[in-house]
Amino acid sequence: MQLSGAWKPGTFGDDGLLKEGAMGARLCDRMLDQLEWHAHAMRNHRELNV
Amino acid sequence: MALRHALARAARRSFSTGTAAPLNTVVILGSTRAKRIGGMVGAYLETKLVQRGHTVTVLDPRTNHDGFFMQLIEKAHFHYKSDEDAPPALEQTASVLRAADAIVVCTPEFNHTIAPGLTNLMNYFGASVYANKPSGIATYSAGVWGGARCGPTSPSWGVCP
Numbered sequence: 464m465q466l467s468g469a470w471k472p473g474t475f476g477d478d479g480l481l482k483e484g485a486m487g488a489r490l491c492d493r494m495l496d497q498l499e500w501h502a503h504a505m506r507n508h509r510e511l512n513v
Numbered sequence: 514m515a516l517r518h519a520l521a522r523a524a525r526r527s528f529s530t531g532t533a534a535p536l537n538t539v540v541i542l543g544s545t546r547a548k549r550i551g552g553m554v555g556a557y558l559e560t561k562l563v564q565r566g567h568t569v570t571v572l573d574p575r576t577n578h579d580g581f582f583m584q585l586i587e588k589a590h591f592h593y594k595s596d597e598d599a600p601p602a603l604e605q606t607a608s609v610l611r612a613a614d615a616i617v618v619c620t621p622e623f624n625h626t627i628a629p630g631l632t633n634l635m636n637y638f639g640a641s642v643y644a645n646k647p648s649g650i651a652t653y654s655a656g657v658w659g660g661a662r663c664g665p666t667s668p669s670w671g672v673c674p
Contacts, residue, residue, distance in 0.1 A: 464651045465659030469550045469621075481557045487659070488557075494649045495561055501647035502536050502615035509645050 464490035536567040536614040543620030543631030545575050545583060551628075554653055555619045562617075570609055574630040578602035582634045591639035603637060610642045617649040622660035 466487035468474060475481055481488045540558050544551030555571060562569045574582035581602035590607050593599040610616070618635075620627045652660025 464649070465661045466554060466651070466653035467657045467659035468655065469554070469653040469659070470655045475553055479553050479556060480560060481554070487653075491558065491561060491651065494651070495558075495565065498615050498617065498647055498649040499533075499536065499565065499567075502538075503533050505645050505647055506536070506614050 464494045466490075537570075537612055538562050538567050538615045538617065539570045539572060539609060539613040540617045540619060541572045541631065541634060542574065543618065543628035543634075545628070545630035547575075550653060551619055551621060554651060558617055558619060558649075558651060570613075572606065572609065572634060574634045577606070577634075582606075582630070585633070586637055589637040589639070590642075606634075607638055607642055610638060613646060615647050615649070616643065617651060619651040619653075620660070620663060622652055622654040622658075622663040625662045627663045 464487060466474070466481070469487075473482070474485065474487070481491070540555055540562070542551050542555045552573075555573075559569045559571060574580070578601075581600070586600070586603070590599055590603045593603075618627075618631060620631045623629070652663050654660040
């Protein structure tokens with residue numbers, strides 16, 4: 464994921480987290496979807512080859 | 514053919530809804546500034562991973578092992594022979610990375626590449642530590658590209674982009 468304009472006011476909410484709905488947050492969700500899929504597949508692969 | 518597609522969709526759903534076993538994930542921060550955006554991006558990634566039911570370990574060069582990774586180290590973890598004692602911080606960090614199912618690096622863009630703090634934390638460990646583990650690459654910058662130019666340098670550790 465890429466977070467552009469990270470220093471701009473309003474990028475992060477009052478809780479210090481990225482604002483939901485922002486491009487960075489949407490990209491993050493998609494990145495984590497792919498990461499989960501690959502991580503499960505690769506863990507299964509590692510366990511099969513032990 | 515339709516059945517195969519349906520099974521593949523079901524498999525994707527089971528992963529995305531967290532019904533599969535939780536993952537052991539590691540978030541590695543690259544920024545070493547006291548006041549930094551990286552901590553906030555890292556906290557966001559940690560929150561998202563925890564919400565998905567995974568365990569998260571944050572490796573922060575600034576705080577882990579009293580800032581051990583804020584300085585250059587004499588030699589890499591893989592250069593220590595079996596009869597030599599590697600520094601405990603190196604051993605413990607290698608154990609954390611070995612136990613990980615997935616790694617997420619979080620780095621600002623410095624001069625079109627990754628932050629030196631990230632290099633200093635990750636490059637002392639050999640490719641076998643990172644083998645067969647996917648990585649997410651989260652980059653950020655003040656500009657419009659969001660650190661896109663430093664992302665492609667990260668997979669050189671042997672992790673999948």
